[in-house]
Amino acid sequence: MDKVNTSPLHGIWALTNRDLKKWYKVPFIFLMSLIQPFIWLALFGKAMNITALFTGSAFNIPGLNIPKEVVNQIGKQIMLQTFGTQDYFSYLAVGMLTFISIFTAMFSGMSIVWDRRLGFLDKVLSTPVARGAIPMAKVISTVIRALAQAAIVLLLAALLGMDISHITPAGLLGSFLALLLLIVGFASLFVTLAIRSTSWEAQMAVMNLLNLPILFASNAMFPVNYMPTWLQTIAKINPISYAADICRQLLLASPGMSDLSFGFTYLAAFAATLSTLGIILSWRYLSK
Amino acid sequence: MPPKVVEAHNLTKIFNKKVKAVDNVNLEIEQGETFGLLGPNGAGKSTMINMLTTILKPSSGTAKVCGYDIIREAAEVRRSIGVVHQEYTADEDLTGLDNILLCAALYGIPSSTAKQRAWELLELVELKEAAKRKVETYSGGMRRRLELACGLISRPTLLFLDEPTLGLDVQTRVAVWNYIKRLKEEYGMTIFMTTHYLEEADAICDRVAIIDHGKILKIGSPNELKSGLGGDIIEISVNTDKLDLTTLIREIKGVKEVKKADALYRIKAERGEEVAPAVIEAMRSRGLTVSKLSMIKPTLDEVYLEYTGRSLRAEQASEEEMMALRRTLHKARG
Structure with missing residues (x-):
């Protein structure tokens, strides 16, 4: 008898590797996935020049001869106290890291719908690969892709003028750990939602319905403090807020919404709960 | 086994x-x-x-x-x-x-x-x-x-x-x-x-x-x-309408059933390709000639449609x- 790997975890890497190959061997898809955050960064981020509202010649009060330095100081303080950094672009750039992460996580669900439709899932089900390995491989490949894309977004942001004076290696590592936890949670959620579905239209609809609201109901683009109370409540439950908050504390040295240890604990609990639940549900569903 | x-x-x-x-x-x-x-x-x-x-x-x-x-x-x-x-x-x-x-x-x-x-x-x-x-x-x-x-x-x-x-x-x-x-x-x-x-x-x-x-x-x-359907069907025409050859044909080995329709004989046989030459031979030994012969082998299509x-x-x-x-x-x- 031939020697074969019979461990229950075999096949995870094979499946993960397949998804990654599909990604980096098809440059078009790779580029497409970067265009959206780039548009947000370059167009939205640069056009929403909130910083200029409060500083520079744009802001003055007619009749009162307030010295320019005073105006600038006030402007800086408003920015600092609102966004925790002196320019809005840096604030948004960090939010974009969470945006690209959840956007990629949502597509993990899409790819499992296609695997089912094209018969690939049935093929895998007739091999000795453990059922649980199928959702796990999807989550792992999504994490790798999303982190790589987040790194590229961060690089783009730096090139476009993000404030990088506070970035340290430890800060980078911590930020990516927070993003990783966020991606694990969301990828598990979307894989679980998708695994029963054969219709990519339905999956697309769910994605379209969710992607902007979960982003707006977080601090990804605007600080939580200035939201109405009901929205604050949602934003403070939303794990995206914690990931963005941790990244801002570590990359921009902003004062945080909550302290780092609470943020990490919250994200770890989010990731652990959804991935465990997701894998168990998919496993049970696929073993039918 | x-x-x-x-x-x-x-x-x-x-x-x-x-x-x-x-x-x-x-x-x-x-x-x-x-x-x-x-x-x-x-x-x-x-x-x-x-x-x-x-x-x-x-x-x-x-x-x-x-x-x-x-x-x-x-x-x-x-x-x-x-x-x-x-x-x-x-x-x-x-x-x-x-x-x-x-x-x-x-x-x-x-x-x-x-x-x-x-x-x-x-x-x-x-x-x-x-x-x-x-x-x-x-x-x-x-x-x-x-x-x-x-x-x-x-x-x-x-x-x-x-x-x-x-x-x-x-x-x-x-x-x-x-x-x-x-x-x-x-x-x-x-x-x-x-x-x-x-x-x-x-x-x-x-x-x-x-x-x-x-x-x-x-x-x-x-x-x-295929043979469950009754085997191959051979149809022959013989250049005589005086003699009834039904009994003669039925005695040939492998023939299961013979039906006469005017000068046409419809023969059902297990293995048509072996029976057909024997039929021709039997006719010739009596001085008769087979003027036309056709054979239909049942296909799986017919079996399928049957069921x-x-x-x-x-x-x-x-x-x-x-x-x-x-x-x-x-x-x-x-």
Whole structure:
């Protein structure tokens, strides 16, 4: 008898590797996935020049001869106290890291719908690969892709003028750990939602319905403090807020919404709960 | 007696508590056989394969595949079988070689062994040249050959082929049959296939079962099934209308039945090709000449129609199945 790997975890890497190959061997898809955050960064981020509202010649009060330095100081303080950094672009750039992460996580669900439709899932089900390995491989490949894309977004942001004076290696590592936890949670959620579905239209609809609201109901683009109370409540439950908050504390040295240890604990609990639940549900569903 | 590779006992699958897709099927397949499951669309062929390959759990009944129970020992079953699905499941964005290696990895085959086997199989199905091209550039026949190679990477005892030539043109279909025969010679696996092309079953199967409405209606070798219809039909005209030759013909060895219609004799015989010369010889020894002779050998088509009926089927396929079928046909022609 031939020697074969019979461990229950075999096949995870094979499946993960397949998804990654599909990604980096098809440059078009790779580029497409970067265009959206780039548009947000370059167009939205640069056009929403909130910083200029409060500083520079744009802001003055007619009749009162307030010295320019005073105006600038006030402007800086408003920015600092609102966004925790002196320019809005840096604030948004960090939010974009969470945006690209959840956007990629949502597509993990899409790819499992296609695997089912094209018969690939049935093929895998007739091999000795453990059922649980199928959702796990999807989550792992999504994490790798999303982190790589987040790194590229961060690089783009730096090139476009993000404030990088506070970035340290430890800060980078911590930020990516927070993003990783966020991606694990969301990828598990979307894989679980998708695994029963054969219709990519339905999956697309769910994605379209969710992607902007979960982003707006977080601090990804605007600080939580200035939201109405009901929205604050949602934003403070939303794990995206914690990931963005941790990244801002570590990359921009902003004062945080909550302290780092609470943020990490919250994200770890989010990731652990959804991935465990997701894998168990998919496993049970696929073993039918 | 060779061991049984498939043993099904009262295997039943009921969908939505009312549709009996497979209804109390009993089936035994011996090692080394090529077994074909024939039936119209929706007869229960795919459900049968899905249960035996452990993708679906039966509603009742049991089956053993390669000696393992399909419910309790599903993992062992999956380890000993290879499956070639009706759909083209290869990943379009990857190369042929990458696809085979992916299958190997799914079976837990170490990569050095996998590479060696992959090239060996690619050689057998003549895809060596195209191995490093993306599958999206492959023709329908090439894709099918790639699927065959993937199905055999784990050297399975039993290979399932679900509609292996669906949508292929005639030349490609015959070529695929030859590849299947060649692979079988090389690896000696048992084959369980479904098809609704009767000439396909006739060309490669040792035994076929006709299934309809979830029930097996008839089982046997293609020849047995054909002779079950009463054998070949020979029609002769003899240049005399005075003599009745019925009794004479009936005495010839191998003749089962003779009917006279004017100067035309309709003879039913087990092996027409042997009986026909004997009939001519018998006429000649009496100074008579056979002026016309025709022979009809019953095809599996007639057997099939005999059991499944001739009425047209109202297609009851879901939208999803239709989409899958369309994709398969599209790729087959690609």
